[in-house]
Amino acid sequence: MAIPIPSRQLFIDGEWRDPVLKKRIPIVNPATEEIGRVPGDIPAATAEDVEIAVDAARRAFSRNKGNDWASASGAFRAKFLRAIAAKILERKSELAKLEVVDTGKPLDEATSDMDSVAACFKYYAELAEALGAKQRAPISLPMQSFKGHVLKEPIGVVALITPWNYPLLMAAWKVAPALAAGCTAILKPSELASMTCLELAEVCKEVALPPGVLNILTGLGSEAGALLASHPRVDKIAFTGSTPTGIKIMTAAAQMVKPVSLELGGKSPIILFEDVDLDKAAEWTIFGCFLTSGQICSATSRLLVHESIAAKFLEILIDWSKNIKISDPMEEGCRLGAVASKGQYKKIMNFISTAKSDGATILYGGVRPQHLKKGFFIEPTIITDVSTSMQIWREEVFGPVLCVKTFTTEEEAIELANDTNYGLGAAVISKDLEKCERLSKTLQAGIVWVNCSQPCFYQAPWGGYKHSGIGRELGEWGLENYLSLKQVTQYVSDEPWGWYPPPSNQ
Numbered sequence: 001m002a003i004p005i006p007s008r009q010l011f012i013d014g015e016w017r018d019p020v021l022k023k024r025i026p027i028v029n030p031a032t033e034e035i036g037r038v039p040g041d042i043p044a045a046t047a048e049d050v051e052i053a054v055d056a057a058r059r060a061f062s063r064n065k066g067n068d069w070a071s072a073s074g075a076f077r078a079k080f081l082r083a084i085a086a087k088i089l090e091r092k093s094e095l096a097k098l099e100v101v102d103t104g105k106p107l108d109e110a111t112s113d114m115d116s117v118a119a120c121f122k123y124y125a126e127l128a129e130a131l132g133a134k135q136r137a138p139i140s141l142p143m144q145s146f147k148g149h150v151l152k153e154p155i156g157v158v159a160l161i162t163p164w165n166y167p168l169l170m171a172a173w174k175v176a177p178a179l180a181a182g183c184t185a186i187l188k189p190s191e192l193a194s195m196t197c198l199e200l201a202e203v204c205k206e207v208a209l210p211p212g213v214l215n216i217l218t219g220l221g222s223e224a225g226a227l228l229a230s231h232p233r234v235d236k237i238a239f240t241g242s243t244p245t246g247i248k249i250m251t252a253a254a255q256m257v258k259p260v261s262l263e264l265g266g267k268s269p270i271i272l273f274e275d276v277d278l279d280k281a282a283e284w285t286i287f288g289c290f291l292t293s294g295q296i297c298s299a300t301s302r303l304l305v306h307e308s309i310a311a312k313f314l315e316i317l318i319d320w321s322k323n324i325k326i327s328d329p330m331e332e333g334c335r336l337g338a339v340a341s342k343g344q345y346k347k348i349m350n351f352i353s354t355a356k357s358d359g360a361t362i363l364y365g366g367v368r369p370q371h372l373k374k375g376f377f378i379e380p381t382i383i384t385d386v387s388t389s390m391q392i393w394r395e396e397v398f399g400p401v402l403c404v405k406t407f408t409t410e411e412e413a414i415e416l417a418n419d420t421n422y423g424l425g426a427a428v429i430s431k432d433l434e435k436c437e438r439l440s441k442t443l444q445a446g447i448v449w450v451n452c453s454q455p456c457f458y459q460a461p462w463g464g465y466k467h468s469g470i471g472r473e474l475g476e477w478g479l480e481n482y483l484s485l486k487q488v489t490q491y492v493s494d495e496p497w498g499w500y501p502p503p504s505n506q
């Protein structure tokens with residue numbers, strides 16, 4: 001069944017515009033390997049377009065003082081965020097299909113992503129409304145002759161740079177709070193999966209979002225992305241992507257003392273103690289590592305299993321893995337689709353072959369499923385006999401690859417779990433809730449899951465320790481990312497201040 005793919009331009013100042021240099025990037029469907037002609041292409045912004053978009057966002061931020069997005073009430077902004085949410089739900093099925101064509105993920109997953117996108121916009125509509133009541137919070141000062149309060153002001157024009165694994169959802173995590181805070185924005189999605197972000201532009205047109213408030217520039221990271229990161233008239237960069245790109249962005253932003261928030265990679269552990277229910281633990285282990293073909297920043301891809309249950313647990317895990325339906329992602333019941341690109345496919349396969357040559361055992365998977373001759377499909381893969389110095393244990397694979405080690409004591413489990421440069425997520429599975437509580441304090445990660453892995457609620461802060469990033473998205477912390485604090489201090493005494501003697505002629 002062919003999915004109609006809209007042909008889109010860049011979205012700048014509330015209008016569709018061709019890129020000045022008319023460049024375009026072909027779309028590749030990772031499940032069929034069709035390229036360009038059938039799936040179509042996306043516009044590629046260059047320096048010329050970045051300038052026009054930054055101008056538009058700046059004008060929208062301060063169009064006529066008092067009548068601009070930044071100084072509009074939270075209730076005014078919330079109205080647009082809710083309208084966007086409603087339109088996303090209205091077009092959910094079409095958007096989900098576009099996401100499948102771009103990313104190769106199962107349609108069920110993409111559909112659930114669209115629900116989360118709409119929920120995120122609704123959530124930040126509420127926070128936009130509540131922002132007014134948080135203004136002018138009094139500061140208790142130690143001198144009665146002064147009173148003070150705090151204003152929370154939008155940071156300005158923000159560049160939002162996002163990855164390909166959850167294209168519209170990662171964009172929503174940034175666009176919704178940025179707009180709720182009163183910032184104007186330029187969204188630069190990944191060149192590998194931009195279609196749904198371009199449809200977000202159409203949604204913005206339909207709800208008559210004021211021109212320039214959200215501009216959407218598709219294009220290469222090394223071109224449009226890098227130009228935005230180093231642009232002197234962009235006030236903040238919010239980035240989700242790999243750690244190496246995060247380092248480049250932070251370096252560019254540092255030249256202008258520009259604030260950054262970074263959501264980066266991970267190599268998260270899942271720890272299974274000896275008292276677990278083996279089937280329940282197997283399902284969470286699989287969900288934690290094979291969902292979205294493992295292309296999740298917080299995937300719990302390092303399994304630490306207690307020595308006493310390891311052999312039995314691995315048998316059960318293999319049974320569960322065999323039962324995962326790998327198919328055309330549009331097919332009903334598909335639970336493992338294609339990985340998102342040829343580059344990603346090759347990268348994952350290289351990780352697996354390096355693990356083999358390093359002496360690890362490919363216990364299950366590690367190959368293309370025999371029944372799928374086309375598309376970037378990889379079987380769920382379980383790797384054992386892994387040492388802590390191996391690449392497969394240390395580096396983020398971003399694919400359906402789980403590596404396994406055993407432990408005998410709680411201390412050993414903690415040491416192995418924390419022995420990584422990353423610190424995004426960690427999961428602990430045990431019936432002993434006191435032990436879980438102890439581990440949730442000692443694990444060095446921004447997110448600790450107890451008796452589960454991966455559930456994500458937009459009310460809770462999301463982000464990592466160590467090389468997994470800086471700052472937190474989602475919840476009220478997500479909104480704070482886009483606000484500056486200003487103190488206002490007022491002298492209220494009738495008496496003169498009296499520090500300097502008055503001139504003698506008074």
Ligand code: NAD
Pocket residue numbers: 161162163164165170188189190191219220221222224225226227229240241242243245246248249262263264265266296297298396398424463464468469
């Ligand atoms: P990536 O770093 O290659 O690209 C991310 C975005 O940055 C893309 O839009 C890309 O075009 C842009 N970009 C690339 N080079 C740039 C540059 N020099 N300057 C500015 N922008 C540039 O990452 P990816 O491959 O798209 O995504 C996978 C990575 O994202 C993984 O490492 C994953 O862990 C991470 N991720 C993290 C989270 C999180 O919440 N922590 C969520 C999703 C993905």
